[in-house]
Amino acid sequence: MASVTLESKAAFLERCRRIEMTDATIEGLRAAGFDTFGSLGFAVCANPQALEEGQVIKFIGDTFPAGLTLKQSACIRKLLFESQALSLQDLKARVEPPPVDAPPRKMPVAERLAREKAQREKLNGLIWGPEMQPGQGVVDACMDMLEQNVLVYMPPHKFVSRSQEISCVKRDKSVLVDTDGGLKVTAKNQDMSCDASTEYALRQ
Template sequence: MSCAFMFVICCITEIWPSASRSYLRRIVNMLDSSADFLDRARKLGANDEELRNLQALGYDTFGKLAFATSYTPGQQDETALKQLAAEITGSDPPLAARLPIVRRLFFESYTLAAADMQMRVERKDDSAPRKLANAERSARYDDQRKCLSGIDMTGELEPSNALIDLVYNMAEEDQLKYVRWEECTKRDQELMGIKVDPVWKPDSSGLIRETKVSEALKADTNTDLKLRLALQRRSLSFDQARLVDYNVALLKAMDAAEVRLLLQPLQGGVKRKADALEEDPKKSKSSASSGEYAKLQQTIANLQGQVKNLRANSSHNPTKGRKGRGKGAKTNLIRMPPQLIGMAPTNAQGEPNCYDFNLKGCSKAKPGERCPKGWHCCMRWGCGKPHPQFEHQ
């Protein structure tokens, strides 16, 4: 590096130390930005042919042009620089009016390369995050809108510059960090104005200086809709920072075991299965196994039997409805064994049937006769013959 160029760098970093570092943080990310390079070249006066030649030669960023030749700023011999200018302008020797444009564009490219190296060497953990340049930010925003044509990236879905810079800094530092919900702010919040307060605190070099601290913006996530929009802005910022593609991030998450576990349906109860069977018995029978289908049929029959029991009890209980369940009130509840649920607890006259006779047999009376527990008759609905229910055919 020449002495003249070193003098320029020293003046920038020593005469205005606080301002220069802030300025360098804003411009060093322009080094590898094609959009910023082409925008700056146009502002310096480069015509369309020269821009096409730069792209054809592969010098489409400041970083590439800075090392396109062995010439360094301040060097007396400009032969290498003029040869580069001839390739860019398309005329050999280059025209006198076009050479200053190439010389200035090369000088800025070389300066940015040196500033980027200085920032990487002096960078500390508490240094301010690097930010996207305006031209690069606009170019990425336009590319994102073209790719995601089905999303209206305005208003609620436009990520703030702070959120995009936060994600972009992850790529610069090569460290993935968690972005909190309240950090997923939108651009409209920044445009409304940010309150700035002066604060005295030490800088990266340890010197206490007065710095302007902006009031931190927070995203509103009070409702489900606002939370969904905030998370969508976070996804769009990762896409704009070119860390995660917006179209396939979701697909990978759906294949994750923890996500697929949460998407599994809950186990339904017996009543839900019985309702489905009543609505479409053929469909339920084809989808369920034969054993499960038979079990559901038995459950339905038992439930229907219980309804008949309640109706029979209400018709044979003349005191039903006269008294409540106060002290001393009589009830006509019949507790049946689980094996007999759904069958007739009484005969047509309202007299009880013997449960033991219908379960395992009873020796206290013959079939068709009555024992102390009830009549020895079949408890199957509509039968009532002198045999136990397990022998019913």
């Protein structure tokens, strides 16, 4: 789910903090309009393979006129590289469609938590819990439809709750053949379902 990661402000912020970027540096990027991987990916150079050190130094100087420490400059370089890598990964995913039996790409944890928090604040009065939350696989499948711009029918018994999903978690692996003929070990796509014979059963 590269495009979701590219446009996720929550995932970008979480990554900035994980690489020990200071709040001042993060705020400097935000002030310049860079708050996602997608916005930063091509901020310095249109061709990642042609990126030169002089361009990076100029970008840092223009974005942070007061200057940065060596540590924070290294964080900017790392973030630039990762942003470009994610942009290229997203482009490759759009050009080369995944195998038919490949599971949907997972939403970043930070983005998932941010959306869950926003939903809790919007839908006041509901009692939130694992039984009320849709399974992560359900959310990923719906987001995959949105990214692919293809509507796929999902029967009611496929809308499992997070509680049911946790109780059915398995760690089976499957081997797939990629477009280059190589073998790739991935998590096996689990076929989860719930009882949808009655409205009450579906509610549970």
